[in-house]
Amino acid sequence: MSDKTIKKVCVIGAGTMGAGIAAQVANAGVPVLLLDIVPEGATNRNAVAEGAVAKMLKTDPAPFMGKRAAKLVETGNIEDHLDKVADCDWVVEAIIERLDIKQDLYAKLEAVRTPGTAVSSNTSTIPLAQLTDGRSEDFKRDFLITHFFNPPRYMRLIEIVAGPQSDAATVARVRDFVDRKLGKSVVDAEDSPGFIANRVGTFWIQQAVNSAFEQGISVEEADEIGGKPMGVPKTGVFGLIDLIGIDLMPHLMKSLTSTLPADDPYQKIARSEPLIEAMIADGYTGRKGKGGFYSMAKAEDGSRTKMAKDLKSGEYRAAARPGLVGGSAARGDLKALISAKGKVGDYAWSVLGPTLAYAASIVPEATATVTGVDDAMRLGYNWKAGPFEMIDNIGAAHFVERLKADGIAVPPILEAVGDGTFYRIENGKRQYFGTDGAYHDIERPEGVLLxxxxxxxxxxxxxxxxxxxxxxxxxxxxxxxxxxxxxxxxxxxxxxxxxxxxxxxxxxxxxxxxxxxxxxxxxxxxxxxxxxxxxxxxxxxxxxxxxxxxxxxxxxxxxxxxxxxxxxxxxxxxxxxxxxxxxxxxxxxxxxxxETGVGLIPGWGGCGEMLSRWQDDKRQPRGPMPAVSKVFEIVSTATxxxxxxxxxxxxxxxxxxxxxxxxxxxxxxxxxxxxxxxxxxxxxEKPEYRLPGPAGAAALKLAVDSFRKQGMATPHDETVAGVLAHILTGGNTDITEVTTEADLLKLEREGFMKLVRDPKSQARVEQMLETGKPLRN
Incomplete structure (x- = not known):
């Protein structure tokens, strides 16, 4: 096994995940080869990979951190360019979730890769032992699972699964790369179905949906009770399903039910609702489709109304704001939430009770420690706290008491912790409760300081x-x-x-x-x-x-x-x-x-500092106006x-x-x-500037006047831009005079005070505070 560092990566599969992984590698400044199939009858044999890169350059939120990163992606196809894998230090497979197709690809990879090159699969459903069945011992030593979360640029979690034959040094090399270069937080998972986050997350979503239908809870009520009060993103469950795609639910269900043991608790709750099946069949698959559990209705006057799906009738109606959760329950007190009277407490407990118990039941089967589960759910599903942290919030003893009262099996680790907690602070160190019944320090990786x-x-x-x-x-x-x-x-x-x-x-x-x-x-x-x-x-x-x-x-x-x-x-x-x-x-x-978005200008030295940066750029044209114009453009448009x-x-x-x-x-x-x-x-040293003065300001104002006449700027935009132009051009000066940093700061103060007294700027500030949205006046 080679100890070579990872200097080039190959990603095979240019779908959403594969292309996103390739983009993140490029974001790290590392060259990446992106390969996919040759489309049938295509004149451009690289069309799939090239199309993926072109699409990502237009996608928002952007998979690439900048256009420079996109230039590091080399595209190709599996038939013509698989031999280029020999130059790569890590190969990531992100193709369709079919075992036979993956195994066929691995056979081809084994013939072209350099020994010691890490090979990993992005699978979230197929066990590692099945993936490498039939491969050589050398291939098995270099193979692991690296399960990224979508979108790969923004989601911090990566689950790594190493097999019994995986070489420790190869795994460590990949781990270090995804940590330092790709910015991911690594959670070690065992080779079990669904690994950690998707196993718990799929159970949680299914339980929340089932309970809403069973208890007659509306989608808005479910998302209010099961959203922020639980420490779940404000989408709640139904909003999340709309976001990821309602049509993904049957696939997740099929994947887990086909691989989990028959006695797994998920098997008992896995079911589809006729309403959801009909929504998928009719194209109501969420935000990517005609609508989902929520949609927006547009009136003739252009106004838009948020609609919600009625789970009983199946029809859309105007979405409501239930306002059911208050007090400490609304502020994250989970014990208060599950103890609330009526539908709030009933629904909260029906979701949290089984879900947290399920999360506790997969330790150590899916991951060795409680921290693995908690990290996976915080990083992979954006939960504010992990399941065991939530149990600590409720109180483990109280939680177990509630489980027993409802006839829900109590996992061994919950029995073991008794009336203690899963986390504690000892001698200034945060510790977790282990499966051995002892507490262990949470150790930070080298180079991590919090x-x-x-x-x-x-x-x-x-x-x-x-x-x-x-x-x-x-x-x-x-x-x-x-x-x-x-x-x-x-x-x-x-x-x-x-x-x-x-x-x-x-x-x-x-x-x-x-x-x-x-x-x-x-x-x-x-x-x-x-x-x-x-x-x-x-x-x-x-x-x-x-x-x-x-x-x-x-x-x-x-x-x-x-x-x-x-x-x-x-x-x-x-x-x-x-x-x-x-x-x-x-x-x-x-x-x-x-600041211009609220009718003001930078007042704490931003104008001068940006001028210095642009004037110091030797690639800029000479003269006083290029740097001034560039800073004016950036600041006036609140870029x-x-x-x-x-x-x-x-x-x-x-x-x-x-x-x-x-x-x-x-x-x-x-x-x-x-x-x-x-x-x-x-x-x-304190900077000095030679600025164009009133003549330069007039040129900038002329440009803004043109934008206003084209409807691209409002009258108050023009006012604010005029003040900004006066500052950036140095006020009443010209290029024969030196403008000091103190001069610019004085101009900033005067300009700021002029605008802050303007009722139109005050209206912008007020609207931003009230709505979080800019006022275009």
């Missing part, structure tokens, strides 16, 4: 209502935003002002990082609106000046500052990144200056990069900035980057 672990044994160095400062070791501190959506306010700026001298005196570097879903959605608009309503203009201007001062304090601090964004980094969240020495971004970072790769194209990130594929590795990578900058660090 703030949640640090918080178990440490107190913050500084803290207020919106931010905190943590010692993350080796002389590095982390600045964490803690408000709702990590919104930024004067408390954040106050803590930055306190942090800079503390870090300068006692530490080496600072990382701006948090473990929220989003790095920061920008300034706290709610506080801003409150100030506007009482005409507290001085307070608003104080906030703008305070933010500028805080961000420039970070920029010119006598130590390195590295921003580590993930998720949304908008407005002020983007600006803190722009003012850092370097950025180590998670690949899924969506970053941009979006948001949809990945870290795209952020480099827009210069929210520099080419030298780092990208981390695995979210769990972000803090460690950012910390290492900061430490690497410590020796010989000097703060950046």
């Amino acid at each position: 703030l949640e672990d640090i918080k178990r044994t440490a107190e913050p160095l500084l803290k207020n209502g919106s931010a905190a400062l943590w010692d993350v070791g080796n002389g590095v501190v982390a600045l964490e935003f803690t408000g709702k959506m990590n919104a930024l306010d004067e408390q954040v700026m106050k803590l930055i002002a306190q942090a800079v001298p503390m870090v300068a005196k006692d530490y080496k570097a600072l990382v701006v990082y948090n473990e929220g879903s989003n790095f920061s959605a920008g300034a706290n608009l709610g506080l801003a609106m409150f100030a506007l309503n009482i005409a507290a203009w001085g307070e608003v201007e104080k906030l703008i000046k305070g933010g500028q001062d805080a961000y420039k304090a970070l920029k010119y601090a006598p130590f390195p500052v590295v921003a580590a964004p993930a998720g949304l980094a908008l407005g002020g969240g983007c600006e803190v990144c722009l003012n850092s020495d370097a950025i180590q971004a998670h690949a899924e970072t969506y970053i941009g200056l979006v 948001v990069a949809k990945s870290a790769a795209e952020a480099k194209d827009l210069k929210f990130l520099r080419e030298s900035d780092g990208v981390t594929m695995n979210r769990d590795r972000l803090l460690y990578d950012a910390k290492q980057r900061a430490l690497a900058m410590v020796d010989g660090y000097t703060p950046p």
Whole structure:
């Protein structure tokens, strides 16, 4: 067995999953060969693979993180190009779920692959032992299952199944690649039907559907009770089925019933409803079809009404908002939810009781530990908590008592934990309850550093209502935003002002990082609106000046500052990144200056920082206008990069900035980057600009005027763009004069205050707060 690293990958099968896996490999900067069949009678023998790439370039949400990634995909077909597998270090099979076709492909692969090349199947239904039946010992040593989840770019879970003959080094090589390069969280699964997530998830969906029909619960009631209160995505069950496709349900059912033992609890609940069969037959397969359990009805006046399927009559009616769940049950107290009187508690228990018991019953058959089940459901189905974490929420002893009262078999691990918990904190370490009856530390992989672990044994160095400062070791501190959506306010700026001298005196570097879903959605608009309503203009201007001062304090601090964004980094969240020495971004970072959408302009230094980036680009045409025009275009249209790769194209990130594929590795990578900058660090020099002044602003305004006349911009868009143009062109200056950073900051403050007093901007802010949607006025 070779110890070669994975430098090139082949994916066979250009369907939704195979093409998506190939795209994610390319997103990692690794060349990938994508092969599929030769279409019958086709003149282009590579049409299937080429068509898949072309489709992905138009798909939203995008499988590719940027157009550069697509260029790393080489297309071909199985008949003409299978010999190219010899140059690949890992082959992923993602073809139709038929054993005979897979085995035929493996026989061909064995003849062309280089010994030591890993071969894996993306199957979610066929046991590994059957897949490799008839193959050589060498092939079996290099074979494993790598079960990705759809869509491969966005779903973090990958289940890996190794057979008894699988070479440990080969498995480790693939595991490391999918972790570090593809950004996936690996869960080890046993070679059992459905593995982990789909086995539990399919049971959960089936149980929820059955109970709704049996109890006369409407789809809206089921999704309200079984959605957010259970820690399930807001789609609930029926909304989820619409999303994945109602026609997928029979296939999942057939797959599991044909492979699970006859006495498995799923066999007892697996059944189809005549209404669902009729919906599939009539093309009502969910969002991809004519509609599903929900649909949108369009009236003659263009208005749209959300409709819901009545499970009794089979007809559509206007969707209702039941409003059944309140109090602690609505806030995630599962014991309160299943104990609620009437249909809420009855339905919640009928879903959670059997589902959580089933999840407990598959340990260790499907995976060795309770953490495997919990990780799989959180990462594969986006549950807020895994089944065993949910049982801890309810109380294991109480849960068992309810199961016994209903005659539901109690799995051995539930009996073993007794009145204890599946998770506990011991000596600052999170531990899980094992099948051996003992507790074991949850160990993080090398290169994973999480703030949640640090918080178990440490107190913050500084803290207020919106931010905190943590010692993350080796002389590095982390600045964490803690408000709702990590919104930024004067408390954040106050803590930055306190942090800079503390870090300068006692530490080496600072990382701006948090473990929220989003790095920061920008300034706290709610506080801003409150100030506007009482005409507290001085307070608003104080906030703008305070933010500028805080961000420039970070920029010119006598130590390195590295921003580590993930998720949304908008407005002020983007600006803190722009003012850092370097950025180590998670690949899924969506970053941009979006203030014009609410009738404002960037006020915390974003304009100057973007001008510097575009002016420093030697590929741009010379002169004052090219950089100004580009920044104006990006900011005036509130452009948001949809990945870290795209952020480099827009210069929210520099080419030298780092990208981390695995979210769990972000803090460690950012910390290492900061430490690497410590020796010989000097703060950046203050930039100077030569800007075109009123003549340049007039040219930009002329372009916006043209857009408005074409109906592509509103009157207030034109007003906001005029203020932005005035700032970016330097105000009353020209290219013979030097514009300083302080000059631009002053122009930002003046422009911001001008717009914030405008009733049309205030209306935009108000609508965004109330509806989350922009106002086009």
